[in-house]
Amino acid sequence: MNSVEIAVVGAGPAGLSAALAAARQGATVALIERDERLGGQLIKQTHKFFGSGRQEAGTRGFVIARRLAAAVEEEPGIEVRLASTVLGYYSDKVLYLETPDGLSRLRAERTIMATGAAERMLPFAGNDRPGVYGAGAVQTLMNVHGVRPGKRVLMVGAGNIGLIVSYQLLQARVEVAAVVEAAPFIGGYLVHAAKIRRAGVPILTGHSVKEAVGEREVQGAVVWRLDEKWHPLPGTEEPVDCDVICLATGLTPLSELMWQAGCKMVYLPELGGHVAWHDEDMRTTVEDVYVAGDSSGVEEASAAMVGGRLAGLCAAASLGHDRGVADKKAAAREELAALRAGPTGERIRTGLAGLRKAGGLG
């Protein structure tokens, strides 16, 4: 059986950053990714990132992915395993992998789970019709594979993802009929909202989708108004001409592997749902397992990169690779605190307070 000091599961922004930080401390790392390429969901982000210059603010997401992937490939301490899915984690520190060459096992002294998040579904009539797509799927189809999802899209959700994907649709010359948002206010950054407004896309806050229209595929939608308690107001229905309904109604951590590994899970809605309980070093209740990125709490990718770096540093330090680690950890924590300090970080702060109440975060 192969063995390695640190296994990192998932090569998105958090996993790439974790692998780099751990390897730069001197640990041997296996970076395991189920897709055929590195970068996770970063590869389809065409907008410029926010954050500070230290987190590559002002650089487009797919460019950051390219840079991180190149750094990983140049790092001799990291062995990359693409098209490989981790099926399970067992108490003798063994990961079971499904690879292009069949099943294999890998023993890892520490495992960092950076498995990302999945799109949330929204209940409405016809939500299973072809043409109802997750926002991530629309981005993948359009920005990775160069295929338009349709001619005219109704976007559901005015968080950052809904706003950003609307803008990307316009860039790909797809019409956006409207953005509907159940909440009374836009949840994403207002600069993203302003960009699509200037291009003529209406944002209907206090609205939701009632149903998809179309016998076999989406051929339209009906939207309606909601009251302040998010209850629909019958009689306010309006038809929308569209062939795609794009759901940007939030993400939930992909935490199956943490459940299976036996990590204590905590339900924190502000962090997207069930997340593995973890301390200030990103360590879970299963001593040798760490978490990072969206799977430790859904947040912006800039924070996922810093969180991944922190997990990589801590996992490496726990194996004796602790050169200069105190200062590096302090710097990462300071960056995270700064990213979460403003009004837009309130949700994350509330979620982390819940985690702290559950005894987490040290």
Add this chain to the structure above:
Amino acid sequence: MRIIDHPILEFNKGRPVRFTFEGRELVGHEGEPIAAALHAAGVRVLRVSPRLHRPRGFFCAIGNCSSCLMVVDGTPNVRVCAEPLHEGMRVERQEGHGEIR
């Protein structure tokens, strides 16, 4: 449905390859997901659900959700959003759970 020019992105597609969907010949690009090639050809209904026989397309496009299971070269339950396209593939809509032959 394909994006020819884009303000930010460049698409380096594989060579064109032929494949069949329900016996009809289509052209896609080597290595792109089967679902992307089908979508570019205007095919959105990928399977029919087992119990209520409702048409289904893809939903997540990253191999997560199992909405896009199709029969590829006789093998059922292939997640076509993640499965790369190759020359000569035979792609069929899946009815229900699919049969392992």
Add this chain to the structure above:
Amino acid sequence: MSGKATGPSDALRRSGAPDEADLARVRPDTSRLAGGPAAVLECFQRIPCDPCASSCRRGAIAPFADINDLPALDRGKCNGCGLCVARCPGLAIFVVDETFGPDEALIKMAYEFLPLPAKDQVVSALDREGRVVGRGRVVRVLKPRTREETAVVWVAVPKNLAWVARNIKVEEDRHG
């Protein structure tokens, strides 16, 4: 200091388009506008973002104490060059020059769509809600060195649209 300024208006939070109160906070005074091109930072919400500060070679945008602060612009130091326009990740910075011509004002704006307009092309001028409000004349197109950077388009508009026009629509078929 600016970080403690009033938050975005409810109108902006509901619709995505700033209202008069939002705009009044970022609009330079008449004497500054009479002095030539001026950057207008239509950035109304505290978010973790600071690239504008380091984009300015004249140091007109103060370094951020907290990356969530709103940008603080020293209008005396700003000469309206527009370097910050292409750097702002939110595409929220415009340069307005009311001294451009007797009847026209010049607006420098980021533009990330295809086709890019050509110099001297006549385009539709759009307001902050995407409505066509008049015509604009393209004066200059700063194409980025790579696709990953942002193009900046200089558009001359009638003076009465200096505070209204914030986007353009380029017709694909040019008929003159």
